[in-house]
Amino acid sequence: MTDVALVTGASRGIGRAIALKLADDGFAIAVNYASSAQKAEAVVAQIVAGGGQAIAAQADVSDPDAVAGMFDAIGDELGPVSVLVNNAGVTDDGLLLRMSADQWDKVISTNLRSVFLCTKAALRSMLRAKAGRIINISSVSGISGNPGQGNYAASKAGIIGFTKSVAREVGSRGITVNAIAPGFIQTDMTASLGADRSDAVAEQIALGRLGLPEEVASVVGYLASDGASYITGQTIVVDGGLAL
């Protein structure tokens, strides 16, 4: 049976690139999305057209019942999840003194609560299989901080602590848990910066440019591969040399 990878927030951006990469690597893909059904179906169609196997899996990953339902559906259609990529995330930036409690809660819930819920759901079958890979998408914002991103940075730093704790909890069962901290990657999320700001950002990056979603996806592919069997609890920074 083909190994199954679930990628949350996979209808666009980094998540989409990860879904396509893991499909190329031979995984059957569950393309999770919250509301962009059309975009998720396009990712599924692209994978299937390339000879791969994929389904779209709708769920608000910050909702426990929705997550349970999604895992049941994936189990029925593709089989148990052996690679989980917790990628779903949002930003809702604002300087702290102007940030509402709702802005805080929304970002923490979508970015961090979702990681807890999906990891918990995935671990059941991984423990049974005594194998599994969990890859959490953090951010350099969670390591270095970023003005206007108190909520986002806290959620992404939370992911790093969560990654290390769970890595220790389940390591004895052959399950690895790692995080990736992308820097500035060309996606809808960073497009809002505008061209001028992007140029200014690029000047602070050793490689002198923003990254591509595929350059994050390739690291996910590696962490999901047999070659990464002895790596766990780590956070791999993929930022072109931004935070040196």
Add this chain to the structure above:
Amino acid sequence: MERAEIESKLNELLVEELGLDAEKITPDARFEEDLEVDSLGVVELLMALEDNFGVQIPDEEAESIGTVSQAVDLVVAKLAG
């Protein structure tokens, strides 16, 4: 389900899902001390009981499970209802 049936099903789960040595499993065997089940293994045991017997075991009741026969007792009590 009869007690004997629960007992034999549980023994099967302990071997197949927790990877325990069938020869060491006796009613009086203690999970942590005799069968070398770690804390995560106890959680796996609870999940196996819940999935296979269709019961719900809250954490406070899980603490009563020290030996194989205590696990059977709990399932018997849960199924009786």
